[in-house]
Amino acid sequence: MTQPIVLDWEKISSLLDQIEIHEPMKQAFIEYSNGNAEIPPVGELLFEEPPGEVHIKYGYIKGGSFYVIKIASGFSGNNQLGVKPGQGMMLLFDIVTGIPKAILIDQANLTDLRTGIAGAMASVLLANEGTESVAIIGNGVQARYQARCLMELMPIKIINVWGRDKEKSKKLQQDLSDLDAELLIHEDLADVIKQNKLIITTTSSKKAIIQSNWVQPGTHITAVGSDTPEKCELDSDILSRADIVVADSIPQNQLRGEIHQALKKGTIQPNELVEIGQIFEGSAQGRNHFDQITVADLTGVAVQDLVIAEAVYKVAIS
Amino acid sequence: MTQPIVLDWEKISSLLDQIEIHEPMKQAFIEYSNGNAEIPPVGELLFEEPPGEVHIKYGYIKGGSFYVIKIASGFSGNNQLGVKPGQGMMLLFDIVTGIPKAILIDQANLTDLRTGIAGAMASVLLANEGTESVAIIGNGVQARYQARCLMELMPIKIINVWGRDKEKSKKLQQDLSDLDAELLIHEDLADVIKQNKLIITTTSSKKAIIQSNWVQPGTHITAVGSDTPEKCELDSDILSRADIVVADSIPQNQLRGEIHQALKKGTIQPNELVEIGQIFEGSAQGRNHFDQITVADLTGVAVQDLVIAEAVYKVAIS
Known part of the structure; x- marks a missing residue:
């Protein structure tokens, strides 16, 4: 079986100037508002010591090629350790078989970018x-x-x-x-x-x-x-x-x-x-x-x- | 930053005879029942055409080293495509920083094994x-x-x-x-x-x-x-x-x-x-x-x- 591609943030960021995102993002919002997306409630995992939070967002657009699971964490103490507070990854799976297709270890940067x-x-x-x-x-x-x-x-x-x-x-x-x-x-x-x-x-x-x-x-x-x-x-x-x-x-x-x-x-x-x-x-x-x-x-x-x-x-x- | 290890099922299965799991599993159940684990409700994503389901289970044991996110899917039509119905992966993240440590692309086999x-x-x-x-x-x-x-x-x-x-x-x-x-x-x-x-x-x-x-x-x-x-x-x-x-x-x-x-x-x-x-x-x-x-x-x-x-x-x- 073909393995999924695994990209770290260095590689992902080198590709970003080649992606065109505004029109697909607009269409995705339209599909969502038309009820053509399946988006369960956000999953949340909280940590007390040291304090941290993980958000899991997931779903798909009907008729699309993939389902996504996005994991984004924030551990505020990371700064003191010289580590980026945001971590995580985005995962794409084939919508027909569930086979994993892409593992984007984005350190939560893609979340920041799509929010921007x-x-x-x-x-x-x-x-x-x-x-x-x-x-x-x-x-x-x-x-x-x-x-x-x-x-x-x-x-x-x-x-x-x-x-x-x-x-x-x-x-x-x-x-x-x-x-x-x-x-x-x-x-x-x-x-x-x-x-x-x-x-x-x-x-x-x-x-x-x-x-x-x-x-x-x-x-x-x-x-x-x-x-x-x-x-x-x-x-x-x-x-x-x-x-x-x-x-x-x-x-x-x-x-x-x-x-x-x-x-x-x-x-x-x-x-x-x-x-x-x-x-x-x-x-x-x-x-x-x-x-x-x-x-x-x-x-x-x-x-x-x-x-x-x-x-x-x-x-x-x- | 050190990248997480990424293992496919072939590699994972070659390691299984070296793991001892019964005592850690027993202790984990005890920790869970003592309220020392944080386990949110199961996330679920359902598909109609073709039919499929994805379960996302996640959480951690207080005082442990990792939090886990487990993705296991079942797409019953896969058999006809010559693809295993169960797919997915287990992800381990550092519990202090959120940094991903392991990506185990287990095709849901580890779920079957731990259930066994x-x-x-x-x-x-x-x-x-x-x-x-x-x-x-x-x-x-x-x-x-x-x-x-x-x-x-x-x-x-x-x-x-x-x-x-x-x-x-x-x-x-x-x-x-x-x-x-x-x-x-x-x-x-x-x-x-x-x-x-x-x-x-x-x-x-x-x-x-x-x-x-x-x-x-x-x-x-x-x-x-x-x-x-x-x-x-x-x-x-x-x-x-x-x-x-x-x-x-x-x-x-x-x-x-x-x-x-x-x-x-x-x-x-x-x-x-x-x-x-x-x-x-x-x-x-x-x-x-x-x-x-x-x-x-x-x-x-x-x-x-x-x-x-x-x-x-x-x-x-x-």
């Missing part, structure tokens, strides 16, 4: 046209991915960054110095929110850090930081004020993220939600007025993992 | 001493594993086999001809049950095939066939008649297998259940009379996958 790509796609989809500045809240790995992925899709001239630790923001500024945009570091979160109409939140906060009265008409917020039942970056009043609240997966967002928090508080109702796949397809309305407030809460769906793993696999065997 | 080992351990634990004949119900892969694993632990002289398809039973007879026991093929299921006091059920039946009035005093039944919410081999009255009903995992057996079926019908109550780890440890009573009827319903717990994957890994790197 989906975030940028949501930002383009829902921000006002002509937007030339963005506020990125947080200065970690995902802040970098959101900036890079957004720059591929929008003519951004100014990237405003806010993070609790200014030194980390300076490091981010250096890391993104190759981008063709001015990167400004800010210390007043309220001011940054008030002065930007495209906001991307990437922190792992467990309480709301962005207040509703800071958010101006015409703002779009892409929230990618909160992907668990506990995490939360936005005052839930922002979601009730929003004209459009977009989930990547309504069932999953009911259990995780900003939407979960707002539903729990009763500030929004499930029937007010739309999925990003519905807007991509045109079966739900996206922004139709300059002054609307829109929120896209992305918790990460296994169809995204399927799309990126399949794209890497196809390039690898070509 | 656990079944044999339950049979030895609960059958009357001096038992020299066994009835194995079913003639598939797991019937073979149960026979081989039992022969390592008990002085069995006669293996009685019953299966719907006599030709398959003859094939099993050939496959097990190296065993130091007489293998007899039977056609009357009632007779086989009545005449044996150690019964191992290995079918994938979805309705009870073994009636309660066939089961004689002093009988022990190890039921390994039914591992899903739908599957069922035993008339639920057998469980209510039994003096001891043993689960491998009470939470999991409440959702899957014979115990799940009997609880649903109300023929047994949750407080009547004990776990095999409790009997191994001595904190619950095992058989204490020759005429008792005992049932061990094994649905397969991730600690078993952890033990066997760890054993293979240790031999592989030694």
